[in-house]
Amino acid sequence: MFKKIAIVGSGAIGIFYGMRLALAGAEVRFLLHRDLAAVRERGSLILRTEGGTTELRPAPVFGSTAEIGPVDLVIVTLKSTGNAELPRLLPPLLGRHTAILTLQNGLGSDEMLARLFGPERILGGLAYIASTRTGPGEVTCYQSEAITLGEFGRRPAARTRELAEQFTQAGVPTGIAENLEQARWEKLIWNVPFNGLAIAAGGVATDVLCADPRLRAEVRHLMREIQAAAARLGHILTDDFLQKRYDITPPMGAYRPSSLVDYLAGREVEIEPIWGEPLRRGEAAGAALPRLSLLYALIGRLVAARK
Amino acid sequence: MFKKIAIVGSGAIGIFYGMRLALAGAEVRFLLHRDLAAVRERGSLILRTEGGTTELRPAPVFGSTAEIGPVDLVIVTLKSTGNAELPRLLPPLLGRHTAILTLQNGLGSDEMLARLFGPERILGGLAYIASTRTGPGEVTCYQSEAITLGEFGRRPAARTRELAEQFTQAGVPTGIAENLEQARWEKLIWNVPFNGLAIAAGGVATDVLCADPRLRAEVRHLMREIQAAAARLGHILTDDFLQKRYDITPPMGAYRPSSLVDYLAGREVEIEPIWGEPLRRGEAAGAALPRLSLLYALIGRLVAARK
Numbered sequence: 115m116f117k118k119i120a121i122v123g124s125g126a127i128g129i130f131y132g133m134r135l136a137l138a139g140a141e142v143r144f145l146l147h148r149d150l151a152a153v154r155e156r157g158s159l160i161l162r163t164e165g166g167t168t169e170l171r172p173a174p175v176f177g178s179t180a181e182i183g184p185v186d187l188v189i190v191t192l193k194s195t196g197n198a199e200l201p202r203l204l205p206p207l208l209g210r211h212t213a214i215l216t217l218q219n220g221l222g223s224d225e226m227l228a229r230l231f232g233p234e235r236i237l238g239g240l241a242y243i244a245s246t247r248t249g250p251g252e253v254t255c256y257q258s259e260a261i262t263l264g265e266f267g268r269r270p271a272a273r274t275r276e277l278a279e280q281f282t283q284a285g286v287p288t289g290i291a292e293n294l295e296q297a298r299w300e301k302l303i304w305n306v307p308f309n310g311l312a313i314a315a316g317g318v319a320t321d322v323l324c325a326d327p328r329l330r331a332e333v334r335h336l337m338r339e340i341q342a343a344a345a346r347l348g349h350i351l352t353d354d355f356l357q358k359r360y361d362i363t364p365p366m367g368a369y370r371p372s373s374l375v376d377y378l379a380g381r382e383v384e385i386e387p388i389w390g391e392p393l394r395r396g397e398a399a400g401a402a403l404p405r406l407s408l409l410y411a412l413i414g415r416l417v418a419a420r421k
Numbered sequence: 422m423f424k425k426i427a428i429v430g431s432g433a434i435g436i437f438y439g440m441r442l443a444l445a446g447a448e449v450r451f452l453l454h455r456d457l458a459a460v461r462e463r464g465s466l467i468l469r470t471e472g473g474t475t476e477l478r479p480a481p482v483f484g485s486t487a488e489i490g491p492v493d494l495v496i497v498t499l500k501s502t503g504n505a506e507l508p509r510l511l512p513p514l515l516g517r518h519t520a521i522l523t524l525q526n527g528l529g530s531d532e533m534l535a536r537l538f539g540p541e542r543i544l545g546g547l548a549y550i551a552s553t554r555t556g557p558g559e560v561t562c563y564q565s566e567a568i569t570l571g572e573f574g575r576r577p578a579a580r581t582r583e584l585a586e587q588f589t590q591a592g593v594p595t596g597i598a599e600n601l602e603q604a605r606w607e608k609l610i611w612n613v614p615f616n617g618l619a620i621a622a623g624g625v626a627t628d629v630l631c632a633d634p635r636l637r638a639e640v641r642h643l644m645r646e647i648q649a650a651a652a653r654l655g656h657i658l659t660d661d662f663l664q665k666r667y668d669i670t671p672p673m674g675a676y677r678p679s680s681l682v683d684y685l686a687g688r689e690v691e692i693e694p695i696w697g698e699p700l701r702r703g704e705a706a707g708a709a710l711p712r713l714s715l716l717y718a719l720i721g722r723l724v725a726a727r728k
Contacts, residue, residue: 314621314719315718315723316722316726318726326722328722329719331714332714404712407712408715408716409715411622411633411635411638411639412618412636415635416623419622419625
């Protein structure tokens, strides 16, 4: 079990998983920035789910990683657009055996952390969750909570199973990915088309994309481009898998993908990990990705134009 | 010379070319709808160019084609989204030898008119002009005036040269297309990317598209898709031609393509002739048009969402 855990990036994802682990007995410390004063005044972190509301009191919140000090596990839940801060933020948290788990979206964070702090420390995870920050230090989770964990550039090891077990004991259904990179491409099968078209089609929820015959066809074409790029990199995603990823969407109703929420709120959008890096890696491997290329160009412009 | 001419669709294009022909001696009658009362009250049509302002007084304007009666030449300058009106509008204008010239954008109008009124009547033209309606029965022309004429499904004939001569005498530089369909694809090389991306990239002028490296690359990719579709249909557009069509654009500055102007004004956009029909014809001929397909789907949704 990882006893001392630091959460770097206390937005919706960070507070959610950090609180789950804390309530199950780990000593979790949260790095806060914007919400620090408000949370200290209230004295608690708050988690709202269908099962009810949970408070973590007193709130183990800190304004710097130096105050937190070395831990057994760092969970990185910063939005990846803030990754330039990691070389400054993480060193005070790292002991000799500290592991680093990034739950960030898309491609690129695993490699960046590996370069900075050594590949042997790095685990990656995919959060299949719909949660949102509903106030300072307060998170509401609407559906799912599951994560999938894997090792960077290696098959799963003892610590992978240990951490998966710890999450599961904390109430988070946790799977293990034999191949982390493949798991990231699997998640992109959904994120590339739905997060992307939600923005490019004028700021619409997933129900609009599924109801429009032409946009629905474009979703499937984009899925096949990602499938082809992944295949060039050795990751086989079946047609049946693509179909299942599509099929989960209509029942979600008017769901707003995280990138759309960020876009509409005027916040930074994770353009590079979700569209830019998959495009570059896929093209470098020889895949033809015309729709992804156009989508990436449009989103870049649409996001820049808000400023 | 075509003596009696009816202009069906008295927007910027119709009034511009109709006035040029009238001022050169033809008996031109304009069908007006929205602007009829205002123009009758003023008593004139007005054309503003760099060279000065010209009035046509009294204004030969009519509220129905029945009042106009049979003519030698019908020039169709309706926006193509109004083509469903043509079966009702045109018959009163047609004598046994009446020719019909459509100056409408994109693909589809030539064929529709040929089906309705017989292929032998039909000429098509491409208007390379930047003009706008600046008031009721009033048009301002900013640059160019040129048109290119061709015969529907035939090589140019005596009447084609006659009409080109008549336009040229009226001050409109007029070329003759050996192959009308090829000329339409040549115009699409510019309209598909620039009109399309101007809308899809958030409502931006052409200078923004040319200044953004990724969007500029997408312009070229879209040009190459149109080139490939045209080639499948037997129309060879050279790389040099594509480059020249691109090169005219940066000097145009912050130019708003007609589709963007329509889009921003909440008016109908010529989606089918510019994107839908080229996509269908190209795909039917075996061309791969992934970027055009995505662009078409996005524009359809963006335009529909304004309502």
